Amino acid sequence: MGDERRRTDRIQTFSSAKKSKGSEKVASSRSRVFTIDDVVKSVLYEDNHLLVLNKQVGIATMGVSADEVSLFTLARQYVKVKYNKPGEVYLGVVSRLDLPVSGVVVFARTSKAASRLNEQFKNHSVQKTYRALVEGTLRPKEAELADYICENKETRQLWIPSKLTEAAKSRFSPKEARLRYRVLEYFSNTTLVEIELLTGRKHQIRLQLANQGVPIIGDGKYGAKPVEQSGICLHAYKLAITHPTTRELIEFIAPPPNWKRWEKKQR
Numbered sequence: 001m002g003d004e005r006r007r008t009d010r011i012q013t014f015s016s017a018k019k020s021k022g023s024e025k026v027a028s029s030r031s032r033v034f035t036i037d038d039v040v041k042s043v044l045y046e047d048n049h050l051l052v053l054n055k056q057v058g059i060a061t062m063g064v065s066a067d068e069v070s071l072f073t074l075a076r077q078y079v080k081v082k083y084n085k086p087g088e089v090y091l092g093v094v095s096r097l098d099l100p101v102s103g104v105v106v107f108a109r110t111s112k113a114a115s116r117l118n119e120q121f122k123n124h125s126v127q128k129t130y131r132a133l134v135e136g137t138l139r140p141k142e143a144e145l146a147d148y149i150c151e152n153k154e155t156r157q158l159w160i161p162s163k164l165t166e167a168a169k170s171r172f173s174p175k176e177a178r179l180r181y182r183v184l185e186y187f188s189n190t191t192l193v194e195i196e197l198l199t200g201r202k203h204q205i206r207l208q209l210a211n212q213g214v215p216i217i218g219d220g221k222y223g224a225k226p227v228e229q230s231g232i233c234l235h236a237y238k239l240a241i242t243h244p245t246t247r248e249l250i251e252f253i254a255p256p257p258n259w260k261r262w263e264k265k266q267r
Helices: 002-006 023-031 036-042 071-082 111-122 166-172 204-211
Strands: 012-015 043-046 050-055 102-108 127-135 142-152 157-159 175-186 190-197 234-242 249-253
Touching (some): 036 050, 036 071, 071 102, 142 204
Parallel strands (some): 012 249
Antiparallel strands (some): 142 175, 175 190
């Protein structure tokens, strides 16, 4: 599977040609009211089995209260209206992104597709690539990070311990988190980095980069400086999966938001 994925001539790629209109839109998105039109504009790919969207900052993938809008509820409404579906529309949530994160999100339009895709994620046979803009200078230019993430179930706090004690192992059930990164460009006060997730832990990229002393811009939860934007500079840039019915290897690419305000060239 790994060898197949590297052969780009055998991969079908789907990407949005539309780019974000700028950081001002990102900064104001939290106060926006999201509608079905946002789903229409964000479609990267769809067929009878899949719906793939470019999620914007400021909307939850799912799991919100009944009176709040989520990407899941809007996507179901989109399918219902577009295909004139009677009754309840099935839509399986296969991948999720945090509210302040943008990028590729996959929904399954049938239970069979959902089951097969969930198995791929469980077996780590999907390839997830993110882009992030971090504070400071990340060194070295390429590396693999391996840490353990602890979680306090009562407070829902996540952290990477400086030392993994037996007490921590017993109380907080630490989970291994691994990723690879490579620096794409250095700026005067920031670094643009591409990340390949090797595991899929909650807040993994945010925690591991912060643990290296380079928190993601806007991510005050993990030590970044306060900035005037609702989201953080973390984007699910590319996702490669095996199609649940055709078995073809396909990848979806979502152009990153406009982070130019943070990308000042070195003098």
